[in-house]
Amino acid sequence: AAAAAAGGQRDSGGGGGEPAGPTFAELGLQPALLAGLERLSIGRPTAVQRLAIPALRRGRSALCAAETGSGKTLAYLLPLLERLLGRPEAPAAEAEGPAAPRGLVVLPSRELAAQVGAVAAALCAPAGLAVRGLTGGGAAGGLRRQLRAPPPGPAVLLGTPGALREALRRRFLALERLRWMVLDEADSLMDESFTELLEEILAHRTQVVVVGATFPAGLSETLAKFTDVDRFVTFSTQSLHHLPPHVQQKFVRLKGRDKLPELLQLLKERPSSAGAVLIFCNSASTVNWLGYILDDHRIKHLRLQGQMSATARAGIFASFQKGDVSVLVCTDLASRGLDTSRWKE
Structure with missing residues (x-):
């Protein structure tokens, strides 16, 4: 299921009669990440991964629009994890202090956070990067336990907006070491309750990747309040907003x-x-x-x-x-x- 969720393909480059294109190794990924892909039984990159990986490795902020099932999770995880591996840092100083991740993925639900977390953990294990999930729905002590679970000092944190907001308010979480942030399923995150959290995160001048199958009207205007949208590069696959050929639809009009x-x-x-x-x-x-x-x-x-x-x-x-x-x-x-x-x- 992790391979399906990540959208990787065993031996083709993205379907639709496209040429196979470069391998993950030819895209310049480190051996530790290639080992993680092997654990997930994922072969060649999909179309969106071939578009996103080179630019995100160079530190570009981006808007990434691609159809469901196209492999957006790996399209952002692989190059952003590569950047962490390329610039190693000492672990956070004190286990008793707030968690200080270097990468942050914001997701709309605990179920999606768990799914993406499983993919991230498989990629990070050979690289020695710690991954942690942060989801709400419990007492404040639960947030503290999630962040302090061994090993301490997660390099990558995946969280839902409510849990992240509460952890920051209670100072269980610090953003000073943050190098990049992903907004996954961004159209479901862009509401008034999220903008204050977004402003706090983007104040740290991180690399920002906004991901979705659809983007709401006014997304660029919302982001422009907190960051320079003109520096963003935009990726969009040719199959965006097209029904995959293997999906059959039937519409029944009923009272x-x-x-x-x-x-x-x-x-x-x-x-x-x-x-x-x-x-x-x-x-x-x-x-x-x-x-x-x-x-x-x-x-x-x-x-x-x-x-x-x-x-x-x-x-x-x-x-x-x-x-x-x-x-x-x-x-x-x-x-x-x-x-x-x-x-x-």
Whole structure:
């Protein structure tokens, strides 16, 4: 699943009849990162990785727009980790002081943070770089424990906005050593509650990489309040906003009262070998309401929505991904960058 999430390809350069292009080694990545890619069973770079890696290695800030599944995670992780390896620094001085990462990835949900964290950990292990995740939903002591878990002094931190904001407020986290920051799924991060945190991070004049399949109107204007957007380079793949050829779509126009009976019929008639089903609802209350109805019809399912406690959410998507349960009822919390391919044990 990590390889699928990262978007790497075993022996092609990005699909769509494109030439294979250079290998990761030919892009100049260090042996430790190549060893991490081998652990993930990833071969040649995809199109977005071939575009992004050379420029990000040179320290350029960037806007990176590419379709879902194209390999954006590796497109930013590989060159930014390369920069950390190329400029080693001593670990943070005191284990009792605030954590002081050199790289920061901001993600909209704990589930996506866990997924990207798994890829980052596989890449960083051969390089000896420590990776830590920081997600909210618990007491302040939980944030402190996440940041101080061994080994101390994470080189790379992956966090959700709320957890990062709280850790900075409580001075569990310091940004003085920060060298780069990534905003992953940026369109879901750009709201008023995030701008204060963004301003604090960008005050440290870091390399900034903004990543997404779509960018909201006004993104450049928002960033321009805190950083020089004119110095950003822009990457965009040719397949952006195009449906992948292997994805089939079917649209059914229904009246509101017919939606539930139609859904129940589809779920009951689908063969057990038909694969996974994601049912998106527009609110947490609708997720719960539909879940109760599926219980009444004895349709086994999982629920995932943002009003759940951190304890309740832990492991739900992973359980769905592993195939323990084939139906997931969720809000758009599960629509952002999550790898829905099934794990193979």
